[in-house]
Amino acid sequence: MLMAGTRLPLVEFRGVEKRYAGGSAAAVAALDLAIGRGEFLTLLGPSGSGKTTTLMMLAGFETPTAGDIRLGGRSLADRPPHKRNMGVVFQNYALFPHMSVAQNLAFPLRVRGVKGRKAADKVVAALTLVKLDGLGDRRPHALSGGQRQRVALARALIFEPDIVLMDEPLGALDRQLREHLQIEIKRIQRALDLTILYVTHDQGEALALSDRVAVFAGGRMQQVGTPGAIYEHPANAFVAGFVGENNRLAGTLVARQGDRCAIQLAGGQIIRATAADPLLPGDKVVAMIRPEHVQPGAVPPACCSTLEIDVDEFAYHGDHRRIAANVPGAGSLIIRVPVDMAAQRGDRMTIGWCIDHCLAFSASEIEPGKTS
Incomplete structure (x- = not known):
């Protein structure tokens, strides 16, 4: 389910389902979805629609009840989260408060055995990428919300992941800052040719950022397509009423x-x-x-x-x-x-x-x- 002319899929969801014990309905049902290399794909839907569960299954924090998720053609079924080479950015930043900005950025490198001058150079480059030059010695509490989210993004990118997963990353920011960071995220994605899976309930954000949008409701993907196709040619009444x-x-x-x-x-x-x-x-x-x-x-x-x-x-x-x-x-x-x-x-x-x-x-x- 890729757009014509796009590159081969990096990620594939094949008949994926997720059910929780005691739940009467599937949190995610019959999901078939492919994400191309270098693509910005957004999962859009109301609370409880299954979009975050889908992201968590790809990250390895949730296990599918049925179906298979593949990365680069290989199943992820037996691969733990820390071996999936995925960067993750959450709404609450998840920065270590006792570490400086530079130490936060160096942490995923240290886990992967990258230290010394090589690690220091990568930290400087990451700070420059997100326009936080000179702030490496500060602690997270001394930064604004927008700056903290930039640090979280830099930390997710610094080890060169195969894909970046972003779950409502701008949800805690005011409108003006959120719109500014949308532009920055898109700039970075294009500059690095990143593959991004982005989760949001904000229709405007999804339309502005994405190469394609997948609309979720009731645990099922209702429609996937370009922002223009989703907006102008909704597949059903839910998509027509929810998007825009x-x-x-x-x-x-x-x-x-x-x-x-x-x-x-x-x-x-x-x-x-x-x-x-x-x-x-x-x-x-x-x-x-x-x-x-x-x-x-x-x-x-x-x-x-x-x-x-x-x-x-x-x-x-x-x-x-x-x-x-x-x-x-x-x-x-x-x-x-x-x-x-x-x-x-x-x-x-x-x-x-x-x-x-x-x-x-x-x-x-x-x-x-x-x-x-």
Whole structure:
């Protein structure tokens, strides 16, 4: 399951399953996934979806109940964590508080028998890589959260691992620092041609960093693909609703021709969409449309589907304003409009969209559940 043109897989999950004693459902089920050499792959999903369990099985901290995990074509079944040559970065840094930054970085080298001048040179190079030159003598408590995470990253890289595993590494940082470190992580990954398996529940982070994203829910991988494919062509209603922001409009399918369909909303209005499920007339459906794909003031033929809404609230967001609107008889939705657009609460507005941007899913599709 690699993108066309990518290099041979470094890591392969083959029919991997993980069950915990007393658990009614598998924490990870039927996982088939390959990670290419030099690829940045992110596991994305809500808490309890199975993404961290997947990372822990690869690291060797959890044992699969079934299936096989392979590194470089060889099974990891009998290889303990310390012999897997993997760098690991956690959210809580896991630095030794009684050691200096330089000593923290030298520790994995010492474990591997690298000492003296060679180790010292590697420490200096690692500090330079993460832009912490001159801070080797400091203790972790004297560093900021962002600096400590840079040290944790440098420690995971210093012994030249085959792959770097990162579990919510930026989760404890504020938004501005988190976005800055995202850029730094991507810079380092490209400079060193690293293979990275990254775990997060932050959709924006996954889309910004990854070559590919694997979306998890209920212990199963729902979809894997490029960020653009995941965002624009979700495989099911869960992916559409979880990745990014999506408006949901409930109604009944009244007509279908090919993948084009007409939906009658509860208030009686008819909208048009693209059927993403095998739907038939009379089926209860949910139409999903992203705020950026909604065009205010739209009229045919510029838009293939139009809808009347009532403006409820405006919110200023710097480069745009967000309108919270009511669709008579069918619920609410959010749209984005230019900052200077004249509108106020209570106004009636016509909106529209291209049919390709509005996806219709079966209302009976159950959102995948939560696992351990």
